[in-house]
Amino acid sequence: MNFYKRxxxxxYILFAVAIIISSLSIILTRDLENSLEESINSLSQSxxxxxxxxxxLKNEEADNxxxxxxxxxxxxxxxxxxxxxxSFSMEIIKQNVNIPLILIDECHDVLQYRNINIxxxxxxxxxxxxxxxxxxxxxxxxxxxxxxxxxxxxxQTLYYKNSNILDQTSKMHLFxxxxxxxxxxxxxxxxxxxxxxLAFILLFAILAYLIxxxxxxxxxxxxxxxxxxxxxxxxxxxxSSLMAWLELLKQNPENESMTIEMEKDLIRxxxxxxxxxxxxxxxxxxxxxxxxxxxxxxxxxEKRFSNKINFIQNINIKSSKINLNKVxxxxxxxxxxxxxxxAMKGEGTISINCSEDEENVSLYIxxxxxxxxxxxxxxxxxxxxxxxKRGWGLGLSLVKRIIEDYHKGKIFVESSSEKDGTxxxxxxxxx
Numbered sequence: 001m002n003f004y005k006r007x008x009x010x011x012y013i014l015f016a017v018a019i020i021i022s023s024l025s026i027i028l029t030r031d032l033e034n035s036l037e038e039s040i041n042s043l044s045q046s047x048x049x050x051x052x053x054x055x056x057l058k059n060e061e062a063d064n065x066x067x068x069x070x071x072x073x074x075x076x077x078x079x080x081x082x083x084x085x086x087s088f089s090m091e092i093i094k095q096n097v098n099i100p101l102i103l104i105d106e107c108h109d110v111l112q113y114r115n116i117n118i119x120x121x122x123x124x125x126x127x128x129x130x131x132x133x134x135x136x137x138x139x140x141x142x143x144x145x146x147x148x149x150x151x152x153x154x155x156q157t158l159y160y161k162n163s164n165i166l167d168q169t170s171k172m173h174l175f176x177x178x179x180x181x182x183x184x185x186x187x188x189x190x191x192x193x194x195x196x197x198l199a200f201i202l203l204f205a206i207l208a209y210l211i212x213x214x215x216x217x218x219x220x221x222x223x224x225x226x227x228x229x230x231x232x233x234x235x236x237x238x239x240s241s242l243m244a245w246l247e248l249l250k251q252n253p254e255n256e257s258m259t260i261e262m263e264k265d266l267i268r269x270x271x272x273x274x275x276x277x278x279x280x281x282x283x284x285x286x287x288x289x290x291x292x293x294x295x296x297x298x299x300x301x302e303k304r305f306s307n308k309i310n311f312i313q314n315i316n317i318k319s320s321k322i323n324l325n326k327v328x329x330x331x332x333x334x335x336x337x338x339x340x341x342x343a344m345k346g347e348g349t350i351s352i353n354c355s356e357d358e359e360n361v362s363l364y365i366x367x368x369x370x371x372x373x374x375x376x377x378x379x380x381x382x383x384x385x386x387x388x389k390r391g392w393g394l395g396l397s398l399v400k401r402i403i404e405d406y407h408k409g410k411i412f413v414e415s416s417s418e419k420d421g422t423x424x425x426x427x428x429x430x431x
Contacts, residue, residue, distance in 0.1 A: 018201065026194040036187050043180050050173040057166045061099050062145070067092050069147040069158050072103065076151040098163040102137050106155050110137070115163075242266055271327060283406040285323040290361060290428075291315050293326060294352060297333045305337075306346035315354040322361055322430055328402045335395045336365050336424050343369030343422065359430060364414060366423040372416045380413060403428075 071089035078086060102113040116136055122128040137159060140146075144161030162170070246262055249255045298311050333352075340350050348368035355362050372380060381400040403411040407428055414425040 018198075018205075022194060022198045022201075025197055029190055029194050033187050033190055036183055036190075040180060040183055040187075043176060043183070047173065047176045047180060050169060050176060054166070054169045054173055057169055058162070061160075061163060061166060064096060064099060065101070065145075065147060065158065065160050068096055068099075068101070069149050072156075072158070073149045073151060076149075098165060099160055100136070100140070100163070101158060101160040102133065102140060103149075103156060103158050104137070110134070111156065242269075271330075283325050283328065285325055285407065287321040288324040288326050288329070289321050290317070290324070290354065293324070293330060294333065294354065297330050297337075298352065301334060301337055305341050308347040309341055309344065310349045312349060312351040314351070317354055317356040317361060322428060323407075324428070325402075325406060328406060332399050332402050332426070333365075335399050339395065340365065340367035340369060340422070343367055343371075345369075348421075356430075360409075360427045361430060363426040363428070364423055365426075366421060368421045371418045371420070371422055372413065377413055377416055381411070 071092040074089045075086055075093075096114060098115060100113075100115045100117075102116070103111045105111055110130075110133055113133055113136075116133060118129055118132055122132060140159040140161045144159055146160075147158045149156040149158055243266055246259060246266060249259050249262070294313065294315060298313060302311055337350055340348075344350075344367055351364075351366040353364045353366070381396050383394055383397045400411055403409045403426060409426060409428040411424065411426050414423040416422040
């Protein structure tokens with residue numbers, strides 16, 4: 001019983017734990033995001049430095065090639081009969097040890113080439129070496145640049161492409177840009193990871209709850225059915241003997257008044273036995289006059305409840321016959337009214353109001369007792385929940401099972417307060 005009373009508290013505790021776990025996950029993810037963003041900022045600085053280095057190298061190599069072209073032009077245009085200074089031009093040409101270049105004439109014949117990495121296996125084969133140089137020339141025309149040189153009226157073209165150093169710098173720049181983009185994508189995805197985790201946790205919890213709840217409900221149904229049938233069986237044996245003894249008592253006319261009341265109680269015991277025998281069995285519903293059932297139940301209870309309890313009936317329905325199981329429905333009425341009488345401590349008013357709409361018949365049973373404890377009102381229909389000092393808390397659980405499982409209706413606490421008492425509502429479908 002204490003477990004059920006604390007069930008709501010445990011739900012709140014588990015919910016709080018889930019919130020804490022999710023919050024920690026979000027915080028840790030945020031910290032990791034900040035660390036990655038710092039890495040991205042550092043990476044951005046490296047990218048900027050690489051970009052500047054690439055531009056600087058590119059400009060330097062372009063300047064070197066222009067100077068190289070001027071040196072070639074200067075040397076070729078010098079008059080060999082006139083003494084001049086050609087050491088500076090020669091020094092410029094010698095300094096180019098990195099930039100691949102090919103110089104061709106107007107007929108597209110190769111005049112010279114530098115820094116072309118010719119494979120060793122073709123180094124000694126002039127034909128293959130020439131073919132390789134021509135292939136490099138085609139590459140330079142596509143991806144490189146060129147400078148025109150005027151040598152004594154003859155147009156020569158200097159083709160060149162990036163050096164290995166510049167190519168490696170460019171590749172490093174592109175590689176770093178890709179890593180930066182990849183890291184940004186990871187950060188964007190990581191922002192949603194805690195929410196994905198929370199969603200998966202919730203889905204798993206809901207699925208687990210539904211599975212265990214279904215298993216628990218199935219187990220409870222088996223326990224209820226077994227207990228009810230065993231109770232009916234245990235009552236049935238002495239009941240048969242009592243009926244036989246009653247027939248013997250009836251043979252003496254002096255016992256007539258006594259046997260009439262005893263017969264009523266035995267009929268009542270038969271009804272109780274029938275109720276328990278129907279729990280867990282397939283229940284058949286038949287058209288019943290609900291007005292008549294309510295009046296019969298009230299008449300029976302008025303004779304057996306305290307004479308200080310007043311019953312008020314307000315029945316306002318036209319289609320009085322709806323599909324019910326008479327035995328079980330009367331049990332519901334008597335159980336709720338018995339609880340009401342206990343709540344009023346044998347003194348007060350029980351009101352039964354019945355009305356209808358197009359789909360349902362509505363039944364409201366009210367008392368003038370002290371109301372239901374607010375801590376258990378939401379779980380009042382669970383087994384073991386009761387506001388009485390003595391009791392098993394099974395009556396309302398059976399009532400809920402009868403109304404909702406067997407009659408496909410709905411039962412609920414309409415209102416409850418210490419001042420105005422408690423009102424139970426029952427909705428029964430007409431079809």
